[in-house]
Amino acid sequence: xxxxxxxxxxxxxxxxxxxxxxxxxxxxxxxxxxxxxxxxxxxxxxxxxxxxxxxxxxxxxxxxxxxxxxxxxxxxxxxxxxxxxxxxxxxxxxxxxxxxxxxxxxxxxxxx
Amino acid sequence: xxxxxxxxxxxxxxxxxxxxxxxxxxxxxxxxxxxxxxxxxxxxxxxxxxxxxxxxxxxxxxxxxxxxxxxxxxxxxxxxxxxxxxxxxxxxxxxxxxxxxxxxxxxxxxxxxxxxxxxxxxxxxxxxxxxxxxxxxxxxxxxxxxxxxxxxxxxxxxxxxxxxxxxxxxxxxxxxxxxxxxxxxxxxxxxxxxxxxxxxxxxxxxxxxxxxxxxxxxxxxxxxxxxxxxxxxxxxxxxxxxxxxxxxxxxxxxxxxxxxxxxxxx
Numbered sequence: 001x002x003x004x005x006x007x008x009x010x011x012x013x014x015x016x017x018x019x020x021x022x023x024x025x026x027x028x029x030x031x032x033x034x035x036x037x038x039x040x041x042x043x044x045x046x047x048x049x050x051x052x053x054x055x056x057x058x059x060x061x062x063x064x065x066x067x068x069x070x071x072x073x074x075x076x077x078x079x080x081x082x083x084x085x086x087x088x089x090x091x092x093x094x095x096x097x098x099x100x101x102x103x104x105x106x107x108x109x110x111x112x
Numbered sequence: 113x114x115x116x117x118x119x120x121x122x123x124x125x126x127x128x129x130x131x132x133x134x135x136x137x138x139x140x141x142x143x144x145x146x147x148x149x150x151x152x153x154x155x156x157x158x159x160x161x162x163x164x165x166x167x168x169x170x171x172x173x174x175x176x177x178x179x180x181x182x183x184x185x186x187x188x189x190x191x192x193x194x195x196x197x198x199x200x201x202x203x204x205x206x207x208x209x210x211x212x213x214x215x216x217x218x219x220x221x222x223x224x225x226x227x228x229x230x231x232x233x234x235x236x237x238x239x240x241x242x243x244x245x246x247x248x249x250x251x252x253x254x255x256x257x258x259x260x261x262x263x264x265x266x267x268x269x270x271x272x273x274x275x276x277x278x279x280x281x282x283x284x285x286x287x288x289x290x291x292x293x294x295x296x297x298x299x300x301x302x303x304x305x306x307x308x309x310x311x312x313x314x315x316x317x318x319x320x321x322x323x324x325x326x327x328x329x330x331x332x333x334x335x336x337x338x339x340x341x342x343x344x345x346x347x348x349x350x351x352x353x354x355x356x357x358x359x360x361x362x363x364x365x366x367x368x369x370x371x372x373x374x375x376x377x378x
Contacts, residue, residue, distance in 0.1 A: 002256055002288035009174050017168060024165045028174075035291060035317045082316050083350040091352060102172045106165040 003040035007048045010041075010102060015053055018107045023054045025106035033066040033082040033097035066097030178292055181260035185295025188267065189278070195378050196278045198294050200318060201302035202311075203284030206328040206361060208236045210302065211279055213361040215243040218371060222378060223276035227266045229258040229283045236281065246270055257288040260295055277378060286315040290322075297377070298323040305329050305336055309343035316350045324355045326370060331360035 014026055026045075030036050038061045045059045066079035072090025084092055173179070189196045199207050215224050225246035228237040237249035248270045250262050263280065272278050280296060282289040290299070301322040303311055306329055312319040319325065325347050327340065340358065347354050355373070359366035 002291060005255065005257075005259075006174055009177065013170075013172055013174065013177075017170060017172075035287060081313075082320055083313075085349070100174045102170045102174060104167050104169045104171075106167045108165050 003037060004044045004048075006036060006100070007041055007044035010045075011048045011052060011054055013102055014105050017105060018053050021053065021107040021109045023057045023105055024108045025058045025060060026054065027060045027062065027103040027105070029062050029064055029099045029101040029103045031064045031066065031097040031099040033079065033094065034100050035082075036100060038063060062103065064096050064099045067095045068092035068097075069095055175291070175293075178260045181264055182293035182295040185260055185263055185267070186297075187295075189295060189297070192272070193275045194272055194278055195276075195374075196280060196294075196296040198280045198282055198289070198296035198299045199302060200282045200286070200289045200299060200322070201284060201304075202286045202307060205284070205302045205304040205307065207281050207284070207302050208239055210326065210328055210359070210361040211281060212239055212243050213364075213367070214279075214371070214374075215240070215245050217367065218374070219244070221375065223273055225270055225272045225276065225278055227258075227263060227270060227278065227280045229262070229281055231255070231283060246272065252283055256283060256285050257292050258282050258294060259292045263294045275378075277374070286311065286318045290315075290318040290320075300324045300326060302326045302328055303343070305332055305338040305340070307338075309339045310346055312343065312346040312350050319347055319350045319354065322351070322354060324357065324373070327356065327358045329360060329362075330358045330365055331363045 010026070010028070014023055028041070030038055030041070041061065042059055049055050049057060066082070068077050068079050068084065069075070070077065070086035070088060070090040070092055073086060073088045075086060075088070076095070077084070077086060077092065079092070079094070079097060082094070082097070086092060185196075199211070201207050211226065215226075218224065226237075226240045226248070228234075228240060228247055228249045229252060230236060230249070231252050231254070233251070234249040237247045240247040248266050250258060250266050252258065252262070258280065267278075270278070280294060286301075299322040301318050301324070303325060305327065308314070312325075327343065330340075333340070344356055347356060357366055357370050357373070359370055361367070
């Protein structure tokens with residue numbers, strides 16, 4: 001449900017950076033451990049962008065898998081949930097998987 | 113391919129001024145609507161980008177604005193020596209009951225005021241108000257959580273005294289509130305024994321973000337199937353540092369530990 005508010009944030013940030021230009025593409029990075037559902041963002045994106053400079057823009061979501069490092073033995077471990085413990089019993093520090101970022105945008109301005 | 117703008121080399125004229133070293137492009141584009149545009153220019157990157165689309169690298173954190181306001185709230189609290197706690201749980205876990213009991217019991221030791229978050233109604237704020245403490249209700253409408261700017265506006269209304277405690281009762285929801293920093297000093301998750309003991313691993317974000325878990329309604333343990341040890345084990349699995357208190361706001365069991373923690377924090 002929070003995806004709607006987050007998508008509204010995304011649209012506002014992109015409009016601010018596009019400075020009046022039409023937006024062709026928005027690239028997001030969403031960590032797989034971030035509690036944000038890419039499908040829900042995609043769904044909300046079409047609604048939130050209506051009648052804005054982003055209308056019709058392509059939304060590209062890059063999902064970043066969860067990765068953690070053991071504090072004890074330094075092993076890197078993939079995670080599919082935001083918690084866990086190393087085989088050696090050590091605690092884990094998350095390295096990736098919690099991203100929630102607008103990576104880049106592509107804007108269009110016709111010069112004639 | 114042109115390295116400056118990524119344009120194809122075909123039907124492209126490149127004019128280089130040997131005196132200035134400036135390279136001028138001259139070429140034709142067919143726009144989406146079929147219009148053919150031919151132009152020449154020296155500021156290749158800019159104009160070509162306009163036709164082909166300019167990629168702007170943003171690297172912008174989507175929650176940056178919320179986090180900035182939260183940081184301001186945190187400074188606001190700190191400057192006034194106010195302890196702010198963000199109380200979160202699923203609907204019906206007993207946040208309001210725990211709060212009213214806490215306020216009543218600690219009235220003479222601590223000055224507590226409340227920001228109450230709900231989608232609709234001021235029912236809970238009304239219950240809190242009966243304790244005699246200051247309270248502001250924030251109705252989020254369809255919103256499923258409080259955010260930092262709501263707290264900022266709420267604080268203007270609440271105007272809590274210096275050296276006091278502000279309890280923020282978040283919207284009943286075990287998912288969304290965990291993602292939004294309000295500027296609180298600690299997040300506290302409240303879980304009741306009438307819910308499943310596996311809630312911590314079902315909603316790990318909430319339990320990972322919280323400094324403390326208060327297990328409420330323990331007076332009902334004889335009547336419900338709830339494995340306390342398993343629940344604690346799950347909570348620690350998600351968050352090894354989490355502190356856990358077992359209380360009943362109805363009978364008062366276990367509350368003294370929660371009060372001691374609060375007094376310690378102030």
